[in-house]
Amino acid sequence: MVEEFVKGDKVEVCSKQDGFFGSYFEAKILSKLPSGSFYKVKYKNLVTEGEDPLPLIEIIAADEIRPMPPKLSLPSTFRRHDRVDAFDLDAWWFGEITGRRGNTFSVYFPTTNDVCEYPLERLRRHLDLVNGHWVSSAARQQ
Numbered sequence: 001m002v003e004e005f006v007k008g009d010k011v012e013v014c015s016k017q018d019g020f021f022g023s024y025f026e027a028k029i030l031s032k033l034p035s036g037s038f039y040k041v042k043y044k045n046l047v048t049e050g051e052d053p054l055p056l057i058e059i060i061a062a063d064e065i066r067p068m069p070p071k072l073s074l075p076s077t078f079r080r081h082d083r084v085d086a087f088d089l090d091a092w093w094f095g096e097i098t099g100r101r102g103n104t105f106s107v108y109f110p111t112t113n114d115v116c117e118y119p120l121e122r123l124r125r126h127l128d129l130v131n132g133h134w135v136s137s138a139a140r141q142q
Contacts, residue, residue: 003062003065003066003067003132004032005029005032005039005062005065005067006029006032007029007030007031007032008028008029009028009029009067010026010027010028010067010068011026011027011028011029011041011065011066011067011068012024012025012026012027012065012066012067012068012069012092013025013027013041013043013058013060013064013065014064014065014066015091016064019112020089020091021111022093022094022111023089023091023092023093024066024085024091024092024093025043025044025045025046025090025091025092026043026044026045026068026092027041027042027043027044027060027065028041028042028044029041029065030042030057033059036062037061037062037063038059038060038061038062039059039060039062039065040057040058040059040060041057041058041059041060041065042055042056042057043055043056043057043058045090045091046090066129067129069124069127069129069134070127070134072124072125072127074120074121074124075120075125077100077120078097078100078105078120078123079097080097080098080099080100081096081097081098082096082097082125083095083096083125083126084096084097084105084107084123084124084125084126085123085124085125085126086107086109086116086118086122086123087118087122087123087124088116088118088122092124093109093111094109094110094111094126095107095108095109095110096108096110098115101117103119103120104117104118104119105117105118105119105120105123107123
């Protein structure tokens with residue numbers, strides 16, 4: 001099911017590029033193209049190259065765009081095997097908590113087979129978009 005968006009909607013754009021597969025970049029809808037299956041978006045954190053960088057604007061297929069997940073209160077901690085999104089390289093990446101040292105969490109990324117460490121404030125609970133509704137991945141595992 002592809003969702004309809006309107007100008008001003010805050011969304012996340014899924015990257016399918018090598019090295020970025022499965023990452024989600026925050027953006028805003030600028031317009032829907034007449035063809036109906038593409039949108040013009042402006043990225044929040046990606047910028048153009050050059051001397052005076054500007055927010056990057058691209059044409060994106062509708063099936064690569066999803067609504068922003070709801071803002072949840074930041075948990076005071078995560079446990080081993082919790083599914084999370086980590087903010088890195090200007091995008092949100094899906095991963096799983098594999099360990100903790102103080103206030104730093106180790107996150108395993110299945111799409112790259114890497115493990116990186118992040119402070120709590122660069123992590124969020126992972127949610128899945130199922131039939132147009134955000135669902136906790138922890139609830140789906142049960």
